[in-house]
Amino acid sequence: MVNRKILITGAGGFTGWHACQYFLNNGYHVVGLVRKKRFNKDLPNYEERECDLTDEFSVYDAIKAVKPDYILHTAGKNDVKESWEKPAEYVTVNVLATVHLLEAVRKVKNNGKILVIGSALEFDPSGLPNQPYGLTKTFQSLVAKSWETLFHLPIMIAKPTNLIGPGPSNGFCSLIAEKIALAEKDCLAEPVLIDDLTQERDFLDVRDAVRAYELILLKGKIGEVYPIGTGCYRTLMNVIDSYQSLTTVPVPVHIKANKHDLGIDKGKGRMDLTNIRALGWHPGYPFLSSLSDILTYYRNKG
Amino acid sequence: MVNRKILITGAGGFTGWHACQYFLNNGYHVVGLVRKKRFNKDLPNYEERECDLTDEFSVYDAIKAVKPDYILHTAGKNDVKESWEKPAEYVTVNVLATVHLLEAVRKVKNNGKILVIGSALEFDPSGLPNQPYGLTKTFQSLVAKSWETLFHLPIMIAKPTNLIGPGPSNGFCSLIAEKIALAEKDCLAEPVLIDDLTQERDFLDVRDAVRAYELILLKGKIGEVYPIGTGCYRTLMNVIDSYQSLTTVPVPVHIKANKHDLGIDKGKGRMDLTNIRALGWHPGYPFLSSLSDILTYYRNKG
Numbered sequence: 001m002v003n004r005k006i007l008i009t010g011a012g013g014f015t016g017w018h019a020c021q022y023f024l025n026n027g028y029h030v031v032g033l034v035r036k037k038r039f040n041k042d043l044p045n046y047e048e049r050e051c052d053l054t055d056e057f058s059v060y061d062a063i064k065a066v067k068p069d070y071i072l073h074t075a076g077k078n079d080v081k082e083s084w085e086k087p088a089e090y091v092t093v094n095v096l097a098t099v100h101l102l103e104a105v106r107k108v109k110n111n112g113k114i115l116v117i118g119s120a121l122e123f124d125p126s127g128l129p130n131q132p133y134g135l136t137k138t139f140q141s142l143v144a145k146s147w148e149t150l151f152h153l154p155i156m157i158a159k160p161t162n163l164i165g166p167g168p169s170n171g172f173c174s175l176i177a178e179k180i181a182l183a184e185k186d187c188l189a190e191p192v193l194i195d196d197l198t199q200e201r202d203f204l205d206v207r208d209a210v211r212a213y214e215l216i217l218l219k220g221k222i223g224e225v226y227p228i229g230t231g232c233y234r235t236l237m238n239v240i241d242s243y244q245s246l247t248t249v250p251v252p253v254h255i256k257a258n259k260h261d262l263g264i265d266k267g268k269g270r271m272d273l274t275n276i277r278a279l280g281w282h283p284g285y286p287f288l289s290s291l292s293d294i295l296t297y298y299r300n301k302g
Numbered sequence: 303m304v305n306r307k308i309l310i311t312g313a314g315g316f317t318g319w320h321a322c323q324y325f326l327n328n329g330y331h332v333v334g335l336v337r338k339k340r341f342n343k344d345l346p347n348y349e350e351r352e353c354d355l356t357d358e359f360s361v362y363d364a365i366k367a368v369k370p371d372y373i374l375h376t377a378g379k380n381d382v383k384e385s386w387e388k389p390a391e392y393v394t395v396n397v398l399a400t401v402h403l404l405e406a407v408r409k410v411k412n413n414g415k416i417l418v419i420g421s422a423l424e425f426d427p428s429g430l431p432n433q434p435y436g437l438t439k440t441f442q443s444l445v446a447k448s449w450e451t452l453f454h455l456p457i458m459i460a461k462p463t464n465l466i467g468p469g470p471s472n473g474f475c476s477l478i479a480e481k482i483a484l485a486e487k488d489c490l491a492e493p494v495l496i497d498d499l500t501q502e503r504d505f506l507d508v509r510d511a512v513r514a515y516e517l518i519l520l521k522g523k524i525g526e527v528y529p530i531g532t533g534c535y536r537t538l539m540n541v542i543d544s545y546q547s548l549t550t551v552p553v554p555v556h557i558k559a560n561k562h563d564l565g566i567d568k569g570k571g572r573m574d575l576t577n578i579r580a581l582g583w584h585p586g587y588p589f590l591s592s593l594s595d596i597l598t599y600y601r602n603k604g
């Protein structure tokens with residue numbers, strides 16, 4: 001039997017690489033698109049392919065060559081702070097690249113189901129945006145919805161909350177773990193500056209998220225939007241306390257006055273998890289076990 | 303006294319060139335941005351400048367060199383039918399170009415007020431899009447609103463309905479007039495194919511629209527959206543009848559079965575003209591006089 005073939009964009013990224021590993025372990029043939037090959041990942045059933053998603057011909061060639069049964073679009077930029085400085089780059093990479101991907105699928109007439117990864121930080125377009133990153137993710141989801149509606153492509157949308165887990169990430173939990181690992185080695189670590197410890201977020205293990213992505217690709221309803229999270233909101237203070245239970249050094253954080261609000265809602269607008277739960281999905285990694293794995297990753301990083 | 307300086311994007315286009323003429327006649331120094339200079343427009347107080355709005359550096363250089371008191375952003379693609387074939391191009395030209403323009407203003411710290419020209423064909427983003435052109439204009443307006451909200455640029459938005467008037471245009475009224483002028487010269491003119499004569503539209507003379515644009519730039523409220531139209535909806539049948547009263551040849555049209563709905567709402571969602579009327583604006587060109595001027599343009603075109 002021929003393996004089902006999945007194309008994963010952003011395969012060099014945090015979520016993308018976790019997704020590659022997950023789908024490989026579950027018997028898929030995985031083609032990972034990366035902007036630039038960094039080293040040979042010599043794994044059975046894995047191919048890595050260079051592709052610049054902001055170049056429409058590069059994307060077209062990739063889809064035409066691969067003809068995937070499934071497409072998981074994880075590529076994109078996701079640093080809220082950076083998006084304030086380089087909003088045009090975020091529009092190009094998060095919006096235009098998605099347009100190129102879906103246009104390539106349309107032109108090649110590829111039939112495989114497509115899952116576009118949006119974000120829980122999208123804003124309601126009838127209101128006002130709170131930050132550029134969320135704006136571009138809102139656009140990306142509207143593009144996905146539009147290509148499904150107007151051009152009848154088999155697209156679904158996942159909107160995960162804050163993804164955490166081992167591996168290179170610019171997220172809050174990774175940042176703290178990296179500092180702890182340095183402090184444990186007696187390295188001088190600049191403390192992490194935190195604006196507001198009462199900020200609440202829903203932290204979900206990336207490995208739980210990619211399991212949800214497979215379920216959606218296999219059993220999801222075309223055109224549907226799937227918010228994904230644990231449903232449990234934690235303050236940043238709670239994250240610090242949890243890490244403190246995993247180490248003997250003081251967690252190196254420094255609380256500063258709240259000068260620059262990045263525009264992240266503080267636990268407002270809780271997600272409706274009905275759709276993903278209807279597919280039988282529930283998160284599997286307890287929060288402390290995710291943090292422990294992240295810490296292990298940085299302790300071993302050397 | 304130094305003239306106020308206005309930068310007009312899309313100066314080679316239908317609306318853009320009418321705007322250039324209007325602002326020149328009203329004592330402004332006008333800098334017209336065009337993709338490619340076609341011929342020398344040797345007019346006092348007029349400068350033409352090549353600029354590729356899809357190239358962020360080209361736009362940045364233009365804003366830095368011109369430092370306009372006002373910016374009128376008319377550039378963009380507006381052919382609904384073409385947008386079904388080349389949606390990626392419409393995203394690039396209508397959305398990304400607007401991002402580059404507003405980013406250039408932000409980086410140069412140019413203080414001049416900005417009027418972004420949206421469209422009455424935008425869709426409500428909480429619903430479903432009906433065609434790609436409208437989608438990209440919805441994105442463009444969301445970008446304008448966002449750069450005003452997030453980066454505090456002095457932006458306003460105009461949403462004109464179908465603009466008509468003398469000059470090269472791909473609009474319905476121009477198409478008919480061109481065929482009439484050919485028929486009057488005994489040239490064999492393929493009749494215009496019309497899907498549905500009962501379709502209703504609000505036709506506004508472009509010269510009335512650019513007068514509204516000046517009013518908004520001078521007296522409008524930052525962040526406000528200004529729908530612009532006559533408030534009077536006409537069927538395409540009414541347009542044909544009106545043209546018939548201006549010529550002795552039969553208006554060359556052919557009614558075909560409605561095969562391909564372009565996704566233009568048939569007079570649904572009438573515009574709220576309160577904001578523009580509050581500035582004291584009312585349309586000045588009667589419909590028949592606009593049609594007559596369009597016909598004269600094509601009769602003289604040779």
